[in-house]
Amino acid sequence: MNIVSANSVAEEMLVNRDHARETRPPVFLFSPRNFTGDPANEDNPSITLRGVERYDVRGKRYSVPVHIEHQALQYMVDHMPAAQHQTAAELLAGLTNRGVITSGGIERPTGFKLLVARNDADLETLRQLDRLTRMVVGELQRRLIAFLRTPTLRDQIDRSTAESIFTLGQYIVLLERGRLSCQMTKIQAGDKDPSTCF
Numbered sequence: 001m002n003i004v005s006a007n008s009v010a011e012e013m014l015v016n017r018d019h020a021r022e023t024r025p026p027v028f029l030f031s032p033r034n035f036t037g038d039p040a041n042e043d044n045p046s047i048t049l050r051g052v053e054r055y056d057v058r059g060k061r062y063s064v065p066v067h068i069e070h071q072a073l074q075y076m077v078d079h080m081p082a083a084q085h086q087t088a089a090e091l092l093a094g095l096t097n098r099g100v101i102t103s104g105g106i107e108r109p110t111g112f113k114l115l116v117a118r119n120d121a122d123l124e125t126l127r128q129l130d131r132l133t134r135m136v137v138g139e140l141q142r143r144l145i146a147f148l149r150t151p152t153l154r155d156q157i158d159r160s161t162a163e164s165i166f167t168l169g170q171y172i173v174l175l176e177r178g179r180l181s182c183q184m185t186k187i188q189a190g191d192k193d194p195s196t197c198f
Contacts, residue, residue: 045144047137051105051175055126062126063133066106070096072174073136079167080139091132100125105178140175143168 051067065073077088095101106129146164150157157165 043145045141045148047141047144049137049140049175050179052133052137057123057126062130063137064106064126064129065101065133065136067178068105068136068175069178070101070103070105072171072177073101073132075174076136076139076171080135081142084135084139088132088135091128091135095125095128095132098125100129140168140171143171 049065049068051065052063053066055062055064073092077085077092080088092101100106143164146161147168150161150165
């Protein structure tokens, strides 16, 4: 079994595997540390998502999930508490129906158009994307808190905590999948620097 940690060293390991014509699939190790500082504050962990870009438009900063796949966004929205779920689901459905968010995330032409935000409709789209992004980050943070507050060696935990930790693992895989897929594609095409994948 080849174990590959999902960090910058992983890119080099993937290149070496490709050159060696390794046939066994790698096992990737993911960690909440991909999104948090070290040590993480268990009451209010700061979250940094690689798939989110920030646009400064008309004097205000907007967070946009440029590289987060639709499936990841949908899964996270589906697992939000009822109080947030309906709003997030409506935002995601509206942005998807208008073609702003596609299966692979936000297409670059759309991103550049929003960066300019030439009209009120573009600005409203930015506001909606920013709100959805903040809700997704809040959901990730909620699950992460359950993980951080659970001692590593505790073998008896309640069902709600276990489900939160399991769901956090699902989120991490979904959020990292697009980047890893991009890196694998570049490596197979002979690119020696797959780090440009975001």
